[in-house]
Amino acid sequence: MRLPSTKPKKLFASLLGPVTVGRRRAMGLSERLSAATTLVASLEFLSDRRHHRRGGLSDWSINRELYADCSRPTRAMLDVLAHERTTTALYAARAAASAALMLPGEGRWRGAANLFLGLSGAAMYPLHRLGSDGSDQASGMVQTATGLARLSTSERTQDALLWYVALQSNMSYLVSGWVKLLGADWRSGTALGGVLRTRTYGEEHLWRLTQRYPRTGRALAHGVLALECLFPVIYLKGGVLARPVLAATVSFHVANGFVMGLGRFVTAFAAMHPMVA
Incomplete structure (x- = not known):
């Protein structure tokens, strides 16, 4: 008497179960995926800036009125960031940092690069009324948490930061x-x-x-x-x-x-x- 084939059972079993990812592996995968997001966003800005110039949907001379109630130092900082040369330099730096994070390696510099992407993205967020949506928020959150985790020597702190991103997801x-x-x-x-x-x-x-x-x-x-x-x-x-x-x-x-x-x-x-x- 022939026994039923176990191949369908094995195939079904392979589709279930947890995805085994360690702490370091999770950080590496997450930072590379979020780096790909910011790399594309940065290259998009550098290649097409018509929306940020006069008359565009993100024209700062108009959008700055949305922050009229902010303090004078805050408005002055936003004006500096909104200058075309400043934004061009920052996006070029973000593109370089993103490309670097997609390379192999485990150095602590990766933590600094992630933090730069997260903090610079948050600083420039008010300047972009077009396209700054869930993708930018999600990548910034992952980069900030991963940057702090990379720079921390405590595994408990690293786990807490990874759990924070997981719960946000x-x-x-x-x-x-x-x-x-x-x-x-x-x-x-x-x-x-x-x-x-x-x-x-x-x-x-x-x-x-x-x-x-x-x-x-x-x-x-x-x-x-x-x-x-x-x-x-x-x-x-x-x-x-x-x-x-x-x-x-x-x-x-x-x-x-x-x-x-x-x-x-x-x-x-x-x-x-x-x-x-």
Whole structure:
């Protein structure tokens, strides 16, 4: 009598379980992914600065009025940072630091480079009313935490910083998912089609597919809700669902990158996943 093949069981088992990532490995993966985010952002600015010049969407002569209530030293500092030569020099330095962090190595200089990226990104955040969104916030948070962890000699401090990023990652999905539940379009499953027909994030061909196959569109919308609302199940039973949850989350960001043009979101949010793992 032939015994049933164990190959399907082995294949199924390989898809479950925790992702084994040590402390140093997690920091290395996270900092390289976030460095890729800031490298792309820096090169985008250096190659196309029309939005930051007079009449652009990020024209500082107009946007500075948003900070009229700030102290005089703060406004003076922002004016210096907003000067074209200053921003050009800072973005060139950020591009160089990002490229360096993508190289192999474990020196303490990596901590300083990460801190520079995190702090310089925070300092320049008020200058960018266009495009400074979740990807920049996520990469800055990862870089600041990783920089402090790299410079610390205490493993407990390093673990606390990694846990901080991991919890922020959980909250980014959890809160986003439960807030979506307040919208009737998300509960009914029609929200995906609504997003795809917008000028900013839309894609006509995929929108037409959601209209032709509404059940599939609703299933995808409800799948996104389930993934975000239930993301913390990744910790159940020692991480038995870690692999499928992280794989589904990365796939979600990759799809958004191709369909909605949110390319930097892929590396920015994936940079938190090694610390979750």
